Amino acid sequence: MDSLSRITGYVRIFFTLDNWPTLLAILAALVLLILVGLLVYYRIRKRRHPGTLEIKAGSSAERKALKKEMPASSLTGIWKEFLKAIPWSIRPNIMTYEHFIVFGQAGSGKSTLIDRYTDWQGHARQFYPSFTANPLLQIYLGSKVLVQEIPASLLDDTSEAARRALLKLWKPLFRRRKPTVVIALNAMELSPDEPGHLESLRQKAQMIRGKINLLGQICKKPIPVRLVLTHLDQFEGFLEFSRFLAQGNIPLKLEWPSAGGDRDRSGSPGTPVEGQRQDPTARTDRYDLSGCLDPCEEHLTRALISLPADQYLRAMTFLCQAPRVFQDLSLFVRSLQEADPLSLEPEITGFYLTSQAEENLPVLNPFAPLLTAEEISKIDPHRRHRLAAAAIGLAGLLFFGAAYFHGRSLIVERQRGLDRVETDPPARYDQRMHELLPAVYADQHPVTKVLPDFFSSRNREITHRSMENIRELYLLPELDRLATEMAAKPQTPTGAVITIHGFEHYYKGSIHAAQDRAVYLLALIYATRDNDLGQLIQQNPTSWSKILNLPRTMIEDYVHNNVSSSDVSLAGKKLSFRQSHGAVDDPNRWMAYFREIRRFCQQPFMSRMEFEKLQKDTEQFLGVIQQMELYDLTVRLAKLLKKEVPPDIHLDMIVIQESELRQEAIKNSLNFIKNSSMNYPETAPGSGLAGLLENLKVMLSYKDPRAERDWTFRFSLGGEDFSLSAGQWKDLINRSRINAFLRDFVNQHQRQDGLLFFPSDQEFDDLIMNPSNDGRFLFIGSARVDGRFTRDAVEKRVRPILSELPALIESLPIDPQGKKHVTNFLLKEVDIYGRRYAQSYRRYYMEFDIKAGSPGALRFVLSQMVLPSSPLREVLVSIQDNIRIDPGTNEYMQIFSRHLSEFDFIKRLMGEQKGTFPELDRYKALMEQMLADIQEQQGQGEKRDKEESHALLKNRLSPLGRIAFAILDQEKDSYVNLVKRWLESVAVPRPWQDIFLAPVWQAYFLGMAEIESDIAKTWEELRQADIQPLQHKFPFLPASGEDVSIEELRNATHPAGHFRRSFQALLLPYCGEEGQRWRKRSSPYNVLKLPETMLPTLNAIEQLGDVLWDRDGKEKFLEFMVRPAPLPLMPPREPLAALSYLYVGDSAVFGFNQKPSWKRIRCSWKDPSSAAVGIEFAGRSRSARIKRTIEVPPSYWSFYRLLQKAKQPAAFDRNRNISTVQWTIMSPAGNGEGVSLDIAFDIKGDPWSVFKLPR
Incomplete structure (x- = not known):
């Protein structure tokens, strides 16, 4: 922003009214430059296109000239040749003539027409020549006319080259004037009887x-166009x-x-x-x-x-x-x-009729000009030239005038600035004094470099005054200060040598500092742009600036602009120089330094820390040598100053002290070490092992240009010989650089992920399952294998690196421990990559599945799987293509290949023979057979062998149901067993078999759904036919007034009854008997879904059948264990209850007033029988006994009818498994009216439970 503001300020100052001479000079200079540039451009163009080579006249030569592509400047060259023959004095005048351009075919009489009606030949005799030597264009100069004859060959040429040539010829001539076209037509060719004449x-x-x-x-x-008919003299009567x-x-x-x-x-x-x-x-x-x-x-x-x-x-x-x-x-x-x-x-x-034989008639002249000779004479052809010359002269006048006034204003401005500096000098040399110098001022005002200098003497005067000001204001006062400082220092013995023991002592605190700086300052004072002192300072301005603590700009300005040292006066300056020999370092430190270098050269490598410490020591020792060289420069300056300074200033006391450190080999060896570097190429982020390999190659192939020759630096210090071989040092640095590079690389990639082989994760395309869909339709799975885990990636990236990098590591010039460290790192990287590679394809394989939600979808899936390019085959081929990697003899590739051994079964499965995969084709044959079974018509199923197991059941099932039933029944030839036997034959491990069993299990699931639907349908039919009639009749429904018939019981409960036969034929395979109870049959993958009431009802019917029928299918008696309860107590004066009884058919149970016991009663349900319960009373006066009874008429279920007449339903005690039944009986009337008595009997179990069926 400061620079922009400064530039803006300069622009504002420049464009002011005071700078009008400058602006005017710039404008004039620009105009002059433009005119000169146009002139130069014109001359260059003229030289580059001097015109075409003249061709001799003749129709054959004309055609040959136009046979090749016409140069754009060919016609312009002819015009220039014509102008060359015209004298300069009349050349502008002829350009005022009227121009005619003649067109016509060959033989049309163009040339004769021009000869007859123009006087060009007469002008040619008067040194006003025409140009007719070139057949491409002929130019005739007549009286007041200029005629261009266009040949037939050029007229018929429609090429772009001809167009460019004509435009280039005519544009300069006719931009401001309009020519007249004359068309010559042969009258004899207008009305021939030839066909195609009119088209021609x-x-x-x-x-x-x-x-x-x-x-x-x-x-x-x-x-304007004039038509001329020629050869009319050949028409009869025209003459x-x-x-x-x-x-x-x-x-x-x-x-x-x-x-x-x-x-x-x-x-x-x-x-x-x-x-x-x-x-x-x-x-x-x-x-x-x-x-x-x-x-x-x-x-x-x-x-x-x-x-x-x-x-x-x-x-x-x-x-x-x-x-x-x-x-x-x-x-x-x-x-x-x-x-x-x-x-x-x-x-x-105009329209003209001409002939070849008639006399020249002026009234018929087609080239008659419109301008008269008097009008032509009034035209001034030099008017434009005069105006241009006047404009150029005026521009030059303005230019030089503006240059003078501009230069004068700048001189005045600089003189004012110089006066201000001399009146109020700045404490230090600043920008104002710098800008007063001519060279600097010219840089600030670039226009002055192109303007003439009218004030050169004034410029020299300003420069001289500026140099005097620098000396008087800055240099001489600094010299006085140094002289005072030199005089204040104590005298040292002559020849004393000061020893410097540390880098921090260089120049600082030395008693010779003031004396040395005085020498440098005197050299600056007497320096000019041409003498040796000035050349030396111009080569080292920075050193003078640091030593004297003066601005570098001032030093450069003074040396560059000071032209003479003769006017330098040191009158009154007292400078006393003492004897000085410079500084000498302790040689023991140097010897220890070079011994350490010798030790390093014998080591396998040098650490970066050791190298950095060595470099720091080298810089310090180079500083000592630089100190000595600076002192040598002081001695050189003293010798040069002896020619310039007054004789009263003695510089002979400054001499050189000889030292072992001045050996050139020491300095060269230090510089050689200083310029060494342990920097190694940076590995680009993400470049991985490929970057490591390339960098190692670069580092091994790098040749240090300083070590192309095996220099040996030999020198002696303290009586000990030292030598440093450039080749040995280079080898040490190279070993150390490679070792540091490898260790840094390993440290940067401590968290290994196996992907260091790949510089980019986008280089290889991913392997995508179901790439054309979302992986949710039938063949499901959307697995993606990273492109870096493909065979292409292994062959292009992994194998080349593993083939080249291990050998390269073995050839590295590093110690065995370092090689082992890198090798272990590489082995681990290969192992991780192999594991991830195998894991990617394991996940890819496992994610593939089949999901067919309907029989139609399953048929489509199977039809796809038997195709040559089935989705399963594509998955297997993709895996096979990417795991079929030959490790060869490479140890690292063998480590990688071991992780792929779990996919060996795919190699066996996908073994190719004559373009096919026999093992996979066997599996496809199974799928094709299963597809055929699924598509089998129902009628074909009914023809199944009746002796076949569960033939009736299978005939009821659909094809899918039969496939699922075979799996459920674990038949030997079920598709599950067939596929498993095939998988065992190709040794497919159990975890990898699901992908091949998936279609079979899909068929199983769909078939089981159909089986479950058939089970529900069959059960409902059986239930309605055999079970439901029982549930609505007595004793199954106690409230029913209709007894169940024996036939209905037989159909439902008899071992040979309809229900049992139907169950065994249609439902038995789905059930299993455990502990005299029916259970669901176990099935693969899922539990068979049976109707909710099927098993409870089946178990209830089974229990009822066991009660009603024996093993031979004969009727059994209903047996109950009955125990009478104690007799009820009678009121006084009422008959006593002496006996209770219960009988069914021929069986009876009696109760007395004693401890009751259990007694079995048997009821026949196949024949009607009666049942009753009652009490026998005895009078207190031993009168006759009286019975009170509740009776049931004979029926098949009289006992249950009797139970139905109980006071309330039997109370069942689950803990004791006893049901207590009470009946109410009225006692006989005694002295009173009789009382209601409860008579009770206990029955083991629940007599009704056997007739309770689930609903």
């Missing part, structure tokens, strides 16, 4: 129109006709109407004679020239009188033939003036 005529017109369009583009105006017109002073020129104003005018295309009448019936087509001679008919009467009869008849013959010729000419004119939106339409201004 139209093409000629188009050729000419193309050239006229170029002129129109240049002039931006319509181009007689033309002679008649000439004798009668009748012009033969036919005026052509303009394209704009005369298009709608009636009449002929021209007005032949002024004042003549126009036929009111004339044609309106401006292109129709057939009647252009009609106005001449009025002169026929005169011709008849004045001409002989034969000449009159010939003239009439011409007039009769002319319309046909002019009619063809109309077609040419129409094509020539055809409307074109991209160009200007040419304007035909």
Whole structure:
């Protein structure tokens, strides 16, 4: 921002009213530079295009000249050749002539026309030559006209080269003037009887129109065109006709109407004679020239009188033939003036009839100029040159005037600044004093470098004063201060030597500091730009600035601008120099230093810390040598100053003290060590082992240019010989650099991930499962294997590195321990990469699965799997392609390959033979067979062998159901067992088998769903047919008034009944009996889903059947263990309860007033029987006994009917497994009215439980 502000300030100061001379000078200089630049450009262009080589005339030479591509400057060169022959004095005048351009085909009479109607040959005899030597272009200089004849070869050339050549010729000539085009047409070629004549005529017109369009583009105006018919003397009667017109002073020129104003005018295309009448019936087509001679008919009467009869008849013959010729000419004119939106339409201004034999008639001249000789003489061709010269002179005057005033203003400004400095000098040399110098001021005002210097003496005076100011204000006062300091120091014995023991003592605190600085200051005072002192200071300005503590800018300005030291005066300066020999370091430190270097050269490597310490010591020792060299420079300065300083200043006391450290070999060895470096190439982030390999190659191939020759630095210190071999030192540095590089690399990658082989994670494409979909349709799985874990990555990245890097490590010039460290690192990296590689394909393999939610989806899946390019095959092929890696004999590749051994079964499975995979084809055959079984029609299933296990059940199942039932029933030939036997044959490990069993399990799951649906349907049919009738009848439904029939019981509970037979045939395979109870049969992967009430009902029916039927299927009695309860107590004076009893059929239980016991009763349910419960009473007076009974009429279930008449449902005690049943009986009337008594019996178990069925 400060620089920008400073620049903005300078710009504002510059563009002020006070700097108007400068601005004017700049403007004049710019104008002059532009004019000079244009002139130089013109001259260069002229030299580069001197014109084409002249070609001799002749049609064959002309064609040969245009056969090759025409150079753009070929026509311009001809024009320049023409101008060269024109004298300079008249060259501008001829440019004012009217220009004509003649077009015509070969043989049209162009040259004859020009010869007859221009006087170019007469001008040529007067040293005004034309140029006709080149067939490409012929230029004729006539009286007031300049004619260019365009040859037929150039006219017919439509190439881009011809267009460029014509434009380059015509643009400079016709940019400000408009030429006239003359078209020469051979009248004998207008009306031949040849076919295609009219088309040829139209093409000629188009050729000419193309050239006229170029002129129109240049002039931006319509181009005037004059049509000339030649060779008319070959028409019978034309000469007689033309002679008649000439004798009668009748012009033969036919005026052509303009394209704009005369298009709608009636009449002929021209007005032949002024004042003549126009036929009111004339044609309106401006292109129709057939009647252009009609106005001449009025002169026929005169011709008849004045001409002989034969000449009159010939003239009439011409007039009769002319319309046909002019009619063809109309077609040419129409094509020539055809409307074109991209160009200007040419304007035909005249129509001329000429012959080869007739005399030259001025009235018929097609080259008649429009300007008269008097008008041409008034044109000043030099006017533009005079104006240009005046402008250049004025610009030069302004330039030099502005330069003078600008230089004067700058001189005044600098003198004012110099006066201010001398009046109020700054404490230190600053920018103001620096800017007063001419060179600096010129840099600040660049325009002064291109302006003439009118004030050179004033500039020298300002420079001289500036140098005096530097001396008087800064240098001489500093010299006085140093002289005072030198005089204040105590004297030291002559020849004393001061020993420096540390780098920090250099120059600091030395008693010779003031004396040395005085020598440097005297050298600066007497330095000029040309003497030896000035050259020395200009080479070391920084050293002088540091030693004298003076601004470097001031030192450079003084030496560069001081031209003489003769005016330097040291009058009154008292400088006393003492004897001095410089400083000498302790040689013991140097000897210890070089012994340490010798020890390092014998070590395997040097650590970075040791190298950095050695470099620091080297810098210190080089500082000592630099100190000695500086002192030597002081001695040299003293010798040079002896020629400049007054004789009263004695510099002979400064001498050189000899020392062993001055040996050149010591300095060279220190510089050699100082310039050594242990820096190694930085490994780009992410470059990994590839970067390590490349950097190691670079480091091994690097040749130190300083060690191309095995220099040996030999020297002696303290009587001990030392030598340092550049080759040994280079080898040490190289070993140390490589060792440090390897250790840093290993330390940076301590957390190994196996991916150091790859510099980028985008280099290789990932392996994607189901790349064309989202992996959720049928063949599911969206696993992705990183592209770095592919065979392509191994072959392109891993194998090359493992093939080259271990050998390279073994060849490194490092110690064995370092090699082992790097080798172990590489082995670990390979092992990690191998594990991750195998893990990627294990995950890729395991993620592939099949999910078919319907039989149709399963059929589609199986149909895809039997195809040659099934998804499963693609997965297996992808894995095989990427695990089939030959480790060879490479130890590292063998370590990597061991991790892929778990995929050996894929290699066996995908063993290719003659383009097929036999083992995989066996699996596909199984899938194809399963697909065929699934697609099997139901009718075919009914033909199954009846002796086959569960044939009836299988016939009810769908194909999927039969496949699932075979798996559920663990049949030997089920598809699960078949696939497993195949997997065992190819030794596929158990964890890897699921991918092959997936289609079978999908079929199993779908089939089990159908089986479960069939089970539910079958059970419901059985339940409704055999179980449901029982549930609504007595004793299964106690509230029912209808007893269950024996037949219904037989169908539902008999071992040979309908229910049992149907169950065993259709449902038994799905159930298993454990401990006399039916359970679900275990099934693979899932538990079979049975109807909720099936097993409870089945177990209840089984229990009921065991109660009702024996093993032979015969009816069993219902047996109950019954125990009477104590008899009820009677009120006084009532009969006593003596006996209770319960009987069913032939079985009875009696209760007495004693300890009751259990007794078995048997009920027959196959025959009707009665049942009753009652009490027998005895009177107190031993009268007859009285019975009170609750009876049930005979029935199959009389006992349960009797239980139904109990006071309340039997109370079942689960802990004792006893049901207590109470009946209420009225006692007989005694002295009273009788009482209600409860009689109870205990029954083991729940008599109703056997008839309780789940609903």
